[in-house]
Amino acid sequence: MHNTELQRIADLLRTEGYITEPSVTMAVYLSMQLQKPLLIEGPAGVGKTEIAKVMARALDTDLIRLQCYEGLDASHALYEWNYQRQLLHLKMIEARGNEGKPLDDLEEEMFSEKFLMKRPLLQAITHHKSPVLLIDEVDRADEEFESFLLEVLSEWQITIPEIGTIKATHIPQVIVTGNRVRELSEALRRRCLYLWIDYPDYEKELAIVRGKVPQIPQQLAEQICRFMQGLRQLRLEKTPGIAETIDWATALAALHFDHLPKDLIEQTLGVILKDWKDTRTAQLSLTELYEKMSVMSKFDAM
Amino acid sequence: MKFLHLLFYRRVVAKVRGSSFNKYSVRAGRMYSSGPHRSSFFNHQLRTQNDEPRTHSDIHSITHSKLIQRHTNLTANIVAFCRYLRAHGFRIGPEEEATALRAAAFVTPNDRTTFALALQVSLTRTVQEVDQFTKLFEEYWKELENALDSKIKDDESKKDRMKGSNQPSFDALKSWLKGNTNQQETETATYSTTETLSCQDFSLISSDQLPELERILREVAQALARKINRRREKTLHAKEFDLRNTLRRNLRRGGELLELSYKRPQRNKTRLVILADVSKSMDLYSTFLVQFMYAFQNVFRQIETFVFSTELHRITTELKQQNFEDALKKLSDREAGWSGGTRIGGSLQTFVTDYGRLLNRETIVVILSDGWDTDESTVLPEAMQRIHQKARKVIWLNPLAGFSDYKPRTAAMQAALPHVDVFASAHNVESMRALGKWL
Numbered sequence: 082m083h084n085t086e087l088q089r090i091a092d093l094l095r096t097e098g099y100i101t102e103p104s105v106t107m108a109v110y111l112s113m114q115l116q117k118p119l120l121i122e123g124p125a126g127v128g129k130t131e132i133a134k135v136m137a138r139a140l141d142t143d144l145i146r147l148q149c150y151e152g153l154d155a156s157h158a159l160y161e162w163n164y165q166r167q168l169l170h171l172k173m174i175e176a177r178g179n180e181g182k183p184l185d186d187l188e189e190e191m192f193s194e195k196f197l198m199k200r201p202l203l204q205a206i207t208h209h210k211s212p213v214l215l216i217d218e219v220d221r222a223d224e225e226f227e228s229f230l231l232e233v234l235s236e237w238q239i240t241i242p243e244i245g246t247i248k249a250t251h252i253p254q255v256i257v258t259g260n261r262v263r264e265l266s267e268a269l270r271r272r273c274l275y276l277w278i279d280y281p282d283y284e285k286e287l288a289i290v291r292g293k294v295p296q297i298p299q300q301l302a303e304q305i306c307r308f309m310q311g312l313r314q315l316r317l318e319k320t321p322g323i324a325e326t327i328d329w330a331t332a333l334a335a336l337h338f339d340h341l342p343k344d345l346i347e348q349t350l351g352v353i354l355k356d357w358k359d360t361r362t363a364q365l366s367l368t369e370l371y372e373k374m375s376v377m378s379k380f381d382a383m
Numbered sequence: 384m385k386f387l388h389l390l391f392y393r394r395v396v397a398k399v400r401g402s403s404f405n406k407y408s409v410r411a412g413r414m415y416s417s418g419p420h421r422s423s424f425f426n427h428q429l430r431t432q433n434d435e436p437r438t439h440s441d442i443h444s445i446t447h448s449k450l451i452q453r454h455t456n457l458t459a460n461i462v463a464f465c466r467y468l469r470a471h472g473f474r475i476g477p478e479e480e481a482t483a484l485r486a487a488a489f490v491t492p493n494d495r496t497t498f499a500l501a502l503q504v505s506l507t508r509t510v511q512e513v514d515q516f517t518k519l520f521e522e523y524w525k526e527l528e529n530a531l532d533s534k535i536k537d538d539e540s541k542k543d544r545m546k547g548s549n550q551p552s553f554d555a556l557k558s559w560l561k562g563n564t565n566q567q568e569t570e571t572a573t574y575s576t577t578e579t580l581s582c583q584d585f586s587l588i589s590s591d592q593l594p595e596l597e598r599i600l601r602e603v604a605q606a607l608a609r610k611i612n613r614r615r616e617k618t619l620h621a622k623e624f625d626l627r628n629t630l631r632r633n634l635r636r637g638g639e640l641l642e643l644s645y646k647r648p649q650r651n652k653t654r655l656v657i658l659a660d661v662s663k664s665m666d667l668y669s670t671f672l673v674q675f676m677y678a679f680q681n682v683f684r685q686i687e688t689f690v691f692s693t694e695l696h697r698i699t700t701e702l703k704q705q706n707f708e709d710a711l712k713k714l715s716d717r718e719a720g721w722s723g724g725t726r727i728g729g730s731l732q733t734f735v736t737d738y739g740r741l742l743n744r745e746t747i748v749v750i751l752s753d754g755w756d757t758d759e760s761t762v763l764p765e766a767m768q769r770i771h772q773k774a775r776k777v778i779w780l781n782p783l784a785g786f787s788d789y790k791p792r793t794a795a796m797q798a799a800l801p802h803v804d805v806f807a808s809a810h811n812v813e814s815m816r817a818l819g820k821w822l
Binding site for chain 2: 086087103104108110111114115117122151162164165167168171191223224260261262263264267270274275276277316317
């Protein structure tokens with residue numbers, strides 16, 4: 082019974098164009114069943130954020146995204162009063178003359194939801210239907226923010242002094258991603274399930290490319306993926322991820338190439354490598370990479 | 384059959400110190416008299432209708448029911464497995480155990496890979512743990528099956544423990560950690576006043592003076608930290624008008640702007656990255672440096688600590704829970720061949736590729752090493768250049784530089800120097816004090 086549910090999620094993800102590994106499916110499944118946030122770590126460009134997007138589509142719900150950055154604070158993550166609007170409102174009442182309204186009512190009015198600007202976290206817990214909440218690159222935010230996040234994630238409620246405590250109407254499906262810019266706190270890790278996504282192997286990458294760029298000729302797709310696999314073995318400053326592979330494949334397919342000659346690689350290296358030093362490293366070992374790719378392709382043909 | 388089971392339970396229990404669970408396990412072993420034991424434990428189904436976390440008391444309360452006993456077999460094994468992981472350095476508490484048990488209820492344990500995945504997702508917290516998990520999982524469940532298959536087994540856990548302490552590098556480290564064995568007598572050692580101690584090379588200070596030295600170091604560090612803090616206050620004069628807060632504060636006056644409020648610029652954003660050489664010749668200096676640097680915790684936004692000898696390791700997290708010496712000890716327990724040489728170039732290269740993101744214009748990098756590199760020298764300059772480009776400041780501390788006739792002659796040092804902003808020694812308290820002005 083359970084495995085069919087697991088299968089259903091795998092299918093859902095697949096139909097939404099996400100090629101999964103069993104570990105990804107399992108993590109998503111358990112995170113949904115146990116209603117625990119899922120912490121996803123891995124190198125850049127392996128599709129961490131994509132999981133949340135696909136999940137939202139698969140569950141047919143909204144995706145609420147909180148992009149973290151240095152200095153992110155509660156007013157940007159939770160809520161903020163719309164001061165300008167409050168001020169304007171006050172002026173308007175003043176201009177019109179206060180029609181004998183008791184002060185208490187007036188105050189109540191000033192701090193009603195009308196003037197409350199909901200930021201992603203508050204949005205997520207007051208949403209009309211359980212959304213997917215993506216907290217992206219949480220390690221970019223400061224440690225203070227992390228502890229504050231913990232509170233929200235464990236209590237599922239937010240206290241606004243002027244209004245009171247707002248409880249979650251639905252518990253959102255939380256995905257937290259990290260790039261390991263800094264080590265996350267133990268407390269946050271413990272609150273979450275954990276998933277590590279690495280660069281895909283050849284078969285998986287090929288499947289992803291074929292899924293994302295359907296018009297691509299088979300041979301070109303295979304060669305691109307082989308080349309990328311070899312490229313990632315080099316010691317690079319910034320190893321290209323799946324996003325780069327797809328960009329490259331899209332570009333080459335649009336140019337109607339059906340295979341990957343060496344000079345074409347050299348000309349289009351800029352699509353996959355974004356660092357001049359990496360480009361140089363790749364150029365130096367291009368011949369070797371290219372030969373490796375050809376040999377492997379021949380093996381496949383056999 | 385009965386006997387075998389008892390044996391197996393004892394084996395599991397051997398790894399589980401104390402606790403009521405211990406008692407239960409043995410008892411359950413005795414009571415267990417029928418059923419398909421020889422098959423793997425994955426064949427036992429969990430009660431799936433119950434999503435409650437199964438705790439120890441839970442297990443206790445159902446021991447008497449034979450029917451449920453079969454189910455709890457798996458539960459007990461998972462709990463024991465959690466402890467097994469804990470013994471291997473995983474940070475797992477009751478909460479994680481509960482999560483694992485709940486997770487296991489959602490998969491059929493027959494399928495080993497699925498089962499492993501479910502446990503992995505709920506019990507791992509870092510990549511390193513993910514890497515270790517598969518191996519440990521296989522080991523553990525295989526051992527369980529073995530325990531059922533064979534009659535007599537010597538206690539491997541005991542053997543493991545023996546092996547651990549036989550590692551020479553570990554022993555060496557331990558002996559040093561027990562106290563500085565460098566008992567060399569010097570003339571000044573009898574006059575243990577602050578001044579003489581401050582000027583002495585760390586390696587020449589005898590172990591009974593260590594507490595005193597640590598106290599001095601702490602004082603110096605605190606004084607420096609205060610100074611740096613003050614320095615920052617002064618530059619805070621540049622205030623920025625805060626419209627939002629001004630409006631907020633003046634709301635009660637009906638929107639007349641009477642009180643103005645200002646934003647202060649962000650607090651010190653500087654991040655400190657320490658790369659400490661802990662090979663044999665350097666570990667003593669590294670200990671002092673790291674201790675010293677942690678007094679600056681409140682000055683800097685973040686301090687990241689790495690240690691290297693043959694390989695690079697990030698120990699920032701460990702340092703939050705234990706001191707540097709314990710963290711090092713744990714590391715040498717885990718890594719075979721630790722501190723069997725110094726690969727400065729390779730280690731720095733690893734730092735650049737794996738943790739390059741830590742470097743930006745707000746980062747000060749402090750490297751402590753004597754520059755004796757066993758790597759070929761091409762790697763080091765490249766890595767250093769990279770670090771220098773990205774970081775705000777690179778400080779290289781070399782304890783040997785404390786000798787008046789020292790010249791940076793080693794190839795590694797020569798190669799690194801062009802990419803270093805500050806080259807200084809860190810061999811005694813005085814030089815540590817001087818370090819303050821570079822931060």
